[in-house]
Amino acid sequence: MLDPALLRAQLADTARRLRDTRGFELDVAALEALEAERKTIQIRTQELQNLRNTRSKAIGAAKAKGEDVAPLMAEVAGFGDELKASEARLAEIQQAFADIALRVPNLPHESVPIGRDENGNVEMHRHGEPTRFDFKPRDHIDLGARKGWLDAESASRISGARFTVLRGELARLHRALAQFMLDLHTGEHGYLEVNVPLLVAPEALVGTGNLPKFEEDLFRTDTGDVRRFLIPTAEVPLTNLVREQIVEADALPMRMTAHTMCFRAEAGSYGRDVRGMIRQHQFEKVELVSITRPQDSWAEHERMTRCAETVLERLGLPYRRMVLCTGDMGFAAARTHDLEVWLPGQDAYREISSCSNCEAFQARRMQGRWRNPDTGKPELLHTLNGSGVAIGRALIAVMENYQQADGSIRVPEVLRGYMGGAEVIA
Numbered sequence: 001m002l003d004p005a006l007l008r009a010q011l012a013d014t015a016r017r018l019r020d021t022r023g024f025e026l027d028v029a030a031l032e033a034l035e036a037e038r039k040t041i042q043i044r045t046q047e048l049q050n051l052r053n054t055r056s057k058a059i060g061a062a063k064a065k066g067e068d069v070a071p072l073m074a075e076v077a078g079f080g081d082e083l084k085a086s087e088a089r090l091a092e093i094q095q096a097f098a099d100i101a102l103r104v105p106n107l108p109h110e111s112v113p114i115g116r117d118e119n120g121n122v123e124m125h126r127h128g129e130p131t132r133f134d135f136k137p138r139d140h141i142d143l144g145a146r147k148g149w150l151d152a153e154s155a156s157r158i159s160g161a162r163f164t165v166l167r168g169e170l171a172r173l174h175r176a177l178a179q180f181m182l183d184l185h186t187g188e189h190g191y192l193e194v195n196v197p198l199l200v201a202p203e204a205l206v207g208t209g210n211l212p213k214f215e216e217d218l219f220r221t222d223t224g225d226v227r228r229f230l231i232p233t234a235e236v237p238l239t240n241l242v243r244e245q246i247v248e249a250d251a252l253p254m255r256m257t258a259h260t261m262c263f264r265a266e267a268g269s270y271g272r273d274v275r276g277m278i279r280q281h282q283f284e285k286v287e288l289v290s291i292t293r294p295q296d297s298w299a300e301h302e303r304m305t306r307c308a309e310t311v312l313e314r315l316g317l318p319y320r321r322m323v324l325c326t327g328d329m330g331f332a333a334a335r336t337h338d339l340e341v342w343l344p345g346q347d348a349y350r351e352i353s354s355c356s357n358c359e360a361f362q363a364r365r366m367q368g369r370w371r372n373p374d375t376g377k378p379e380l381l382h383t384l385n386g387s388g389v390a391i392g393r394a395l396i397a398v399m400e401n402y403q404q405a406d407g408s409i410r411v412p413e414v415l416r417g418y419m420g421g422a423e424v425i426a
Helices: 004-008 011-022 028-064 070-101 140-145 152-159 168-187 202-208 235-242 294-314 361-366 391-401 413-419
Strands: 122-127 220-223 226-230 246-248 254-263 282-292 319-323 335-343 348-357 369-371 378-380 382-390
Touching: 004 011, 004 028, 004 070, 011 028, 028 070, 122 294, 140 391, 168 254, 168 282, 168 294, 168 382, 168 391, 168 413, 202 226, 202 235, 202 361, 235 254, 235 282, 235 361, 235 382, 282 294, 282 391, 294 319, 294 335, 294 348, 294 382, 319 348, 335 391, 348 391, 361 382, 382 391
Parallel strands: 246 369
Antiparallel strands: 122 319, 220 226, 254 282, 282 382, 319 335, 335 348, 348 382, 369 378
8 A cells, every 4th residue: 555644644635646647536534534533533542542541550559658549540541441442543543544545556766658548558568569460360260169178168158258178278278388587587587486375365465455445356265254366467466475584684585386276357448359368367477576675676667577578589570679658557556567469360569478567566565675774774675576477378379470371380499308209289
């Protein structure tokens, strides 16, 4: 969440910045009313607490002298109920303030372009030229359907819409992509591989900013009185590894990667990408997460983006890097780079990776801190996350960019060792 000082001492300016950059209307009146009452109640609470403490000492002294303590006891009992009520109301006010703060998005970094939606995103650079063919290219749906490799119909009978069954060499190619990405990130890029739970407690999703605002986008399980959520991305469990922890400076940066299933309800996306594997309820991804000192996070953001770009470059896939505008960024991000891969079947670039620096926004929600050796005091960490990359979309990109006229698919050279040496799947 944002620094509470911004919502108290700089409320008007913060509201303006959120409105101008995010299009988010902060409930200024509600926050002002809560803050005014908080000050009044807190002053009275402190007065009553001090009164209780002084009277308690007086009672102890009177007892030691053998004096009658009944009048003092009666006085304490007289304001005790008011103190309890005052403390309870103060807690209610603080919770109401926190409930509003948890729904406020991060403030964009000053370098982020201002825009209302994806049309305001800015291209930073391109790698490679869009793949061209001397025949009409097929999309991944037609390529996968020819031998039943990509089967949405069977998946629909089993689970409903937005699920896919992969078979044969296409399933193997999907697995090869995941293994290649993990080997690259752990072997060359220095990320620690971590195996994480797919079910998490609500508090973990509050920490990363998914709850309370985006509950409709999540799948959840209820067993008895226990509620857990299926992860939308491995960012959630990986980032929460520093929840309520104080990390020593020499352990930073922490760079972690995980290959997991991801689950998204895709609320609000009905009618978009209903065919094929572009937008699924269940998909796989290799995630990258970095935990850093504040002064190192922007260099780490560039490094993380380059790690994701390297995946696409090694696969020989054309792509472009975009910086998302203020109106298209995720809730927790201060700045986001999207990588968009070229898909010949759509004759368009489509997102395959998002790399975001959240600065202290998530760490404040999780109370993830590091010990600054210069001060000896705990300070908030900075958290970053990125796709390194989405495996299903990488599979689509390989299928469409490496297709041949007869419908067979050449295997990128870096994947052939994972495919038993096969150069083509047909």
